Amino acid sequence: MLRYLPLAFKNSLRNRRRTALTISSIAVSLCLLGVLIAIYHALYYSEATPGQALRLVVRHRVSLAQAFPSAYEAKIRRIPGVKAVSVQNWFGGTYKDQQPVNFFARFGVDPAEFLKTRVQMEMPEDQRKAFVAERTACIVSRDLAERLHFHLGDRITLDGDIYPVKLELIVRGIFDDPDARDSLFFNMEYLRELLPVGRRNLDSTAVVLAESTDEVPRIAKAIDDMFANANPPTKTESEQQFALSFVSFLGNIKLFLISICAAVTFTILLVSGNTMAMSVRERIKEVGVLKTLGFTNQLILNIIIAEAITIALFGGVIGLLFAEVLTAGLSKAAELYMPQLHGLTIQPATALIALSIAAFIGFVSSFVPAWNAARTNILDSLRFSG
Amino acid sequence: MAIPISYNIRNLIVRKTTTLMTAAGIAITVAVLLTVLGLVAGLTTAFKTSGDPLHVLVLRKGGNAELTSLLTQEQFQIVKNFPGIAKDAHGQPLASLEVVSIINLAQPGNPDGSNVTLRGLSQAGIAMRHLKLAAGRWFLPGHREVVVGKAIAEKYAAAQLGKQLRFGKGYWTVVGVMDGGSSAFNSEVWADGPEVAADFNRPTTYSSALLQATDEIAAAALPNALQSDRRLNVTVLSEQQYYDAQTVSAAPIKFLGLFCCIIMGVGSCFAAMNTMYAAVARRAREIGTLRVLGFTRKSILFSFFVESLLLSLVGGALACLATFPLNHVNAALGNFVTFSETDFHFRIGPAVMLTGLLVSLLLGALGGLLPAWQAGKKEILSALREI
Numbered sequence: 001m002l003r004y005l006p007l008a009f010k011n012s013l014r015n016r017r018r019t020a021l022t023i024s025s026i027a028v029s030l031c032l033l034g035v036l037i038a039i040y041h042a043l044y045y046s047e048a049t050p051g052q053a054l055r056l057v058v059r060h061r062v063s064l065a066q067a068f069p070s071a072y073e074a075k076i077r078r079i080p081g082v083k084a085v086s087v088q089n090w091f092g093g094t095y096k097d098q099q100p101v102n103f104f105a106r107f108g109v110d111p112a113e114f115l116k117t118r119v120q121m122e123m124p125e126d127q128r129k130a131f132v133a134e135r136t137a138c139i140v141s142r143d144l145a146e147r148l149h150f151h152l153g154d155r156i157t158l159d160g161d162i163y164p165v166k167l168e169l170i171v172r173g174i175f176d177d178p179d180a181r182d183s184l185f186f187n188m189e190y191l192r193e194l195l196p197v198g199r200r201n202l203d204s205t206a207v208v209l210a211e212s213t214d215e216v217p218r219i220a221k222a223i224d225d226m227f228a229n230a231n232p233p234t235k236t237e238s239e240q241q242f243a244l245s246f247v248s249f250l251g252n253i254k255l256f257l258i259s260i261c262a263a264v265t266f267t268i269l270l271v272s273g274n275t276m277a278m279s280v281r282e283r284i285k286e287v288g289v290l291k292t293l294g295f296t297n298q299l300i301l302n303i304i305i306a307e308a309i310t311i312a313l314f315g316g317v318i319g320l321l322f323a324e325v326l327t328a329g330l331s332k333a334a335e336l337y338m339p340q341l342h343g344l345t346i347q348p349a350t351a352l353i354a355l356s357i358a359a360f361i362g363f364v365s366s367f368v369p370a371w372n373a374a375r376t377n378i379l380d381s382l383r384f385s386g
Numbered sequence: 387m388a389i390p391i392s393y394n395i396r397n398l399i400v401r402k403t404t405t406l407m408t409a410a411g412i413a414i415t416v417a418v419l420l421t422v423l424g425l426v427a428g429l430t431t432a433f434k435t436s437g438d439p440l441h442v443l444v445l446r447k448g449g450n451a452e453l454t455s456l457l458t459q460e461q462f463q464i465v466k467n468f469p470g471i472a473k474d475a476h477g478q479p480l481a482s483l484e485v486v487s488i489i490n491l492a493q494p495g496n497p498d499g500s501n502v503t504l505r506g507l508s509q510a511g512i513a514m515r516h517l518k519l520a521a522g523r524w525f526l527p528g529h530r531e532v533v534v535g536k537a538i539a540e541k542y543a544a545a546q547l548g549k550q551l552r553f554g555k556g557y558w559t560v561v562g563v564m565d566g567g568s569s570a571f572n573s574e575v576w577a578d579g580p581e582v583a584a585d586f587n588r589p590t591t592y593s594s595a596l597l598q599a600t601d602e603i604a605a606a607a608l609p610n611a612l613q614s615d616r617r618l619n620v621t622v623l624s625e626q627q628y629y630d631a632q633t634v635s636a637a638p639i640k641f642l643g644l645f646c647c648i649i650m651g652v653g654s655c656f657a658a659m660n661t662m663y664a665a666v667a668r669r670a671r672e673i674g675t676l677r678v679l680g681f682t683r684k685s686i687l688f689s690f691f692v693e694s695l696l697l698s699l700v701g702g703a704l705a706c707l708a709t710f711p712l713n714h715v716n717a718a719l720g721n722f723v724t725f726s727e728t729d730f731h732f733r734i735g736p737a738v739m740l741t742g743l744l745v746s747l748l749l750g751a752l753g754g755l756l757p758a759w760q761a762g763k764k765e766i767l768s769a770l771r772e773i
Binding site for chain 1: 403404407408410411414415417418446447448449450453454487488489490498501555591639642643646649650652653654656657659660661663664725726
């Protein structure tokens with residue numbers, strides 16, 4: 001079979017414009033398919049980082065916007081296997097203005113406990129000490145510091161919206177942490193002081209660090225069971241699931257991605273099928289000649305299918321190259337809203353899936369025309385005129 | 387002289403497999419576009435019809451969501467006596483102090499349940515919104531009774547007339563189902579304001595106040611008057627502004643959908659081009675004949691261009707037909723203003739369909755221009771000699 005590959009290749013060049021158009025069409029569609037599969041992979045199949053795998057997030061069962069009593073923290077701490085518990089609160093608010101570039105996560109935390117739960121955080125010892133000791137201190141991630149030009153000692157003013165206060169913070173640390181790329185953390189005690197007495201309950205999520213990853217499911221269940229009949233009950237999930245719940249809140253992204261992928265695949269199938277039908281029709285006479293020369297039906301079928309697969313794969317490779325460029329751009333644009341998309345690229349597995357789809361499409365689209373051509377008897381095909 | 391369109395139509399029919407396959411390719415692209423636009427239009431309608439031009443919403447200073455807003459009884463006493471607020475038949479101001487929270491309702495197949503907005507309001511609040519009851523009656527003040535939106539009643543087994551919902555500090559009886567038309571109120575649960583406030587431990591601190599202005603001029607003046615009152619310290623928006631802001635929740639889906647549409651559009655453009663080039667090549671002799679008969683280059687170019695447009699129009703029409711049934715489909719989307727889900731219908735109406743048809747024509751035009759150009763350029767003799 002292999003020695004007929006040059007023939008299949010030559011055949012694909014007989015109408016260069018058509019082949020070029022087909023390849024472009026397949027390339028464009030597979031580029032999209034590649035991007036979508038990459039997004040799907042990043043959202044639903046990415047591995048948890050070592051830190052994420054150890055952490056659980058506890059929240060009010062109904063929603064993030066509601067706080068749970070601060071007494072919960074002490075109870076969670078007593079569950080065996082729990083290494084540290086850090087209560088966090090989403091501050092919201094505005095930094096400078098409403099521009100998206102000035103948007104980042106701002107959390108109030110209990111500094112000492114918080115630092116214990118961030119197993120992968122890298123920050124110099126003196127900065128850690130300053131964060132714990134100083135009430136108005138805050139720490140920012142390196143990405144954020146670079147984007148908004150924060151330096152140690154800078155003052156940051158946050159205008160509250162959920163809380164009617166203005167926070168005057170001083171940058172005391174810049175950290176590296178793969179799980180918190182776009183965040184600012186400050187001392188929750190400082191916020192508490194500024195609020196009227198009735199509103200000082202700020203515990204909206206608790207981050208729990210487990211002693212080992214094996215303990216994680218058991219701890220999650222233990223926490224939820226403990227508060228099952230309390231008011232309010234809690235919901236505990238791994239940090240990864242917790243992040244994903246934000247994505248699912250924006251709509252059924254999973255269904256959306258799968259249906260678009262299906263639509264794209266079907267479109268390429270149509271395009272490719274159409275072209276192969278046209279190109280086979282054109283050369284029925286030629287098939288007759290090949291048959292007179294002694295080519296078997298099977299061989300002719302194979303050669304035509306090989307040609308279609310070659311074209312589809314070629315389109316697929318070009319499409320994936322474009323997809324690689326596109327994912328880089330997309331991850332930059334969407335990272336702020338979906339941190340899961342950070343560093344989105346076409347993984348080898350994604351490329352393999354996309355190329356298999358391309359090959360499959362080449363095969364399916366050419367099978368019917370090729371089968372018909374191969375079965376036409378010699379006399380009819382020689383007599384055939386376009 | 388122009389070549390009659392029936393010539394193009396017959397040509398498309400003769401090559402029906404190719405025509406259909408190319409048209410189907412365009413149809414899928416346009417169908418994706420229609421679905422995304424229909425979703426956005428549906429969500430926008432749900433929020434647009436929730437806001438009344440005469441209604442004014444009072445929130446805590448800097449507040450942008452009822453859920454996180456705070457308004458006390460004392461503030462409300464000042465607010466409700468402002469000039470420009472309409473009065474009911476008994477001379478009472480049409481102003482409603484409301485408490486808004488979220489509750490979680492379980493669904494079969496979704497054990498975690500979905501979040502639903504709970505609104506505690508007064509009788510004035512009900513009267514101002516002019517909603518009809520689909521079944522049952524309104525809740526009575528001082529009773530632990532709720533009225534659920536139609537979408538809620540359809541979705542949750544527990545939210546049926548006569549049954550009980552569990553939230554806050556106990557059980558609440560469902561006494562009515564309200565029909566919010568296509569507004570976001572269909573996805574809300576309503577109950578008596580003071581009862582809800584007591585259950586959620588906020589007897590004096592409610593969330594927001596809704597006012598009905600006497601006329602449009604008063605509606606425009608009220609926000610300024612209220613905001614400049616130093617005793618109040620509030621932010622005031624028209625109800626329409628408030629709901630407009632929530633349509634942002636469709637932005638990620640819209641972005642992703644349009645991104646896919648554009649790429650798929652480029653792909654189907656290439657496909658249409660391929661089909662049209664094949665048509666031109668196959669009909670070389672026909673083109674020669676037409677030229678011999680006296681048709682000009684221009685009319686041949688035009689004829690092939692029209693054929694490409696027709697081809698894509700078939701695709702656009704197929705897409706409209708295929709997505710039309712979506713109009714009866716319900717979807718729910720959460721947003722970070724209310725932290726709960728809003729139910730809405732897809733809305734693939736005339737405007738959306740027209741956009742779809744125009745986009746399909748655009749694809750046909752881009753795909754057909756070059757092949758038609760080539761058809762017009764052919765020399766008579768060489769065209770006649772081509773096989």
